[in-house]
Amino acid sequence: MLCVQSQGTTADTPPPRSEAVARVVFSLLGYARWPTEREVLRLCVDGSARYGAKLAEGGVLATGRSVQSRRIDLQDGVSTAGCDSVYLGPMTDARRKKLSTELIGRPVLVITEEDYECEIGSMFCLNVVDGHVSFRVNLDSVARSGIHIHPAVLQLGRRRGPSP
Template identity: 50%
Template structure:
């Protein structure tokens, strides 16, 4: 599946809203100075949550779920805030739960998966299980973003950035707004 390009310069009000919100969602990516009273780990977890929720808000499933089901798979370092669950800016609730990598429910009961540390075999089994299902995958671990994951987070002391695997986007069955893809390219080229 290809990501659709914007149509001939015509911007709908929804498109303007998306474009206006994009910097807000991704521009406030964590800086170490943002909350002097919280620990660096808490700041990273908050920043990761903002980025993940931003990514999810720019994704479209073939059938939009009333509540978005985000599954955390494998040991994670920055998912503490995600575990609490939340509501997207659109008002759609995000229900979060942890599942084991081999859990057969992942393909049918998760709209998105947030991957922590998994062995190569666990990753292969997981991506095989979700193949053909509209599931968005976001990888937290130090992933080269070449196999399986649609988004790969890059967490540092100063910010949370991400890379996009366009082949995985095409195979995921989930459409991603082109602005998010462009944002990942700009962040990848910044020093």
């Protein structure tokens, strides 16, 4: 079960968006298992990310595992080497395809914001509305990454068909 806890807010007052995003991202990271686990998880936050401020501070997952964050600027061609996970802001399809090519064969969990199609290289695509965060899952990208994601999380983010 994916549990996203809110601290210091009431049900009527949504947390700031960057905090809500950080809680969801840290929860997703907590339910992921890499082929080779590290003591400290390395999260790279793209400078174009609108909701990456809280993520850039790093933190600790519910499992007790530390998350070390660093900012990267993919606009300037900075590599994702040394990243176990990448949090991306909005980008063009061409830029997304280039990054996807760079990550082929590497176990890097890719989480994006404002990728509504969730098709090219992204594994989890966040939708942020009024401080509430939902996500979609690209099962093909997850399968190709070699990262194991808890099945309950995959069910939460599965694509739903159009409503009747």
